[in-house]
Amino acid sequence: MKKLLLPLVLLGVISCSQETDNTLKNEVNEYKTYDWRLVTAWPKNYPGLGMAPERIARLVEEMSNGQMKITVFGAGEQVPAFGVFDAVSSGSHQMGHSGGYFWKGKAPAAQFFTGVPFGLTADEINAWTNRAGGLELWREVYEPFNIYPIPAGNTGTQMFGWFNKEINSLDDIKGLKMRIPGIGGEVLKRAGGIPVTLPGGELFTALQTGVIDATEWVGPYNDLTFGFQKVAKYYYYPGWHEPGSMLELLINKDEWDALPNHLKVIIDTAAKAVNQDLLDEYTARNNKALRELVDVHGVELRKLPDDVIAEFKDIANQILEENAEKDEIVKKVYQSYKNFKAEVSAYHQVSEDAFVEARNK
Ligand code: CA
Numbered sequence: 001m002k003k004l005l006l007p008l009v010l011l012g013v014i015s016c017s018q019e020t021d022n023t024l025k026n027e028v029n030e031y032k033t034y035d036w037r038l039v040t041a042w043p044k045n046y047p048g049l050g051m052a053p054e055r056i057a058r059l060v061e062e063m064s065n066g067q068m069k070i071t072v073f074g075a076g077e078q079v080p081a082f083g084v085f086d087a088v089s090s091g092s093h094q095m096g097h098s099g100g101y102f103w104k105g106k107a108p109a110a111q112f113f114t115g116v117p118f119g120l121t122a123d124e125i126n127a128w129t130n131r132a133g134g135l136e137l138w139r140e141v142y143e144p145f146n147i148y149p150i151p152a153g154n155t156g157t158q159m160f161g162w163f164n165k166e167i168n169s170l171d172d173i174k175g176l177k178m179r180i181p182g183i184g185g186e187v188l189k190r191a192g193g194i195p196v197t198l199p200g201g202e203l204f205t206a207l208q209t210g211v212i213d214a215t216e217w218v219g220p221y222n223d224l225t226f227g228f229q230k231v232a233k234y235y236y237y238p239g240w241h242e243p244g245s246m247l248e249l250l251i252n253k254d255e256w257d258a259l260p261n262h263l264k265v266i267i268d269t270a271a272k273a274v275n276q277d278l279l280d281e282y283t284a285r286n287n288k289a290l291r292e293l294v295d296v297h298g299v300e301l302r303k304l305p306d307d308v309i310a311e312f313k314d315i316a317n318q319i320l321e322e323n324a325e326k327d328e329i330v331k332k333v334y335q336s337y338k339n340f341k342a343e344v345s346a347y348h349q350v351s352e353d354a355f356v357e358a359r360n361k
Helices: 002-013 018-032 051-063 081-090 106-115 122-133 134-145 182-190 200-208 220-226 251-259 261-295 306-326 329-349 352-360
Strands: 034-040 068-073 095-098 147-154 161-163 177-179 195-196 234-237 246-252 300-303
Touching: 018 068, 018 220, 034 051, 051 068, 051 095, 051 147, 051 246, 068 261, 081 095, 081 246, 095 106, 106 134, 122 134, 122 147, 122 246, 122 329, 134 147, 134 246, 134 329, 147 251, 147 306, 177 234, 182 195, 182 306, 195 246, 200 220, 220 261, 234 261, 246 251, 246 261, 306 329
Parallel strands: 034 068, 034 095, 177 195, 234 300
Antiparallel strands: 095 246, 147 246, 161 234
16 A cells, blocks of 8 residues: 555646646546445355455555455445345445346346347357357346446356155156246246246255245356255256356446546456356366265255257247347347357357267166
């Protein structure tokens, strides 16, 4: 901090002409310190998801040599989990960390920037966002809310989740009360289930007390920490509903616009680093956690029947098409996402998919 104070002291003793005045204003801005608050949709210090904003805060403070300090608040500490978007939009908090699909009621197009059922994997959504027009569309979608979004984490492909009854056919979906957010929830509803949206911190109790029959959350690494293995018997895959969920750093746009350029670059770079780091963490930890769930806790790992997956896919595509017809910006984002998915999956069929198939045979 001393290093930052020195230029301010020097500036104070310079007498000035009109021209120098303007220079001074700019320089004062360059060296101004920032003490920002970041609210999240996750429990404080929650492994994976909740540590992403903590790491961004630490990186920003270190890279800016203390010029910007960000204090991170867990869900419910200052605003509820699902109050993050409004807090950043209104400017009551400068920053937030969450998932875009939570805001489907405010901005239906936001869901594409977390991911949609049978959509892009982690690598693919990063490519679409950073290199194929997704980020520009995302900023356009959040502009009316005065929010500037930056990608900030990815869970990789999730699990379908925790069940106390077996899913052997579509009949078993009928009447099933399951926590599942976003378009995945709409798919479940159309297949006869009852989707529920609850923040992560409430899921264990909801499952334990029978408020819900099933829940999805993330994957083995996170699910183990919530202890779902104590209250549910079956663990189903694949996570067709969340193929590579991208998380978001939300910044109040007025606050962002007023930042000196070097702090913008620092925040952007920190978020980019954490976007990849979180995916690496999930990839490294999930397999070990899955072994523990199965070998130590006796969880029964099950694959959804092919006809159930096929039906979910048909319904998901219908819903995506219908939603696009209702809203111009949804249509625009969907077209871009869909086109990129077609291109990238055609290439992946002859590269990654073919390789993984050959390797695992
Ligand atoms: Ca999930």
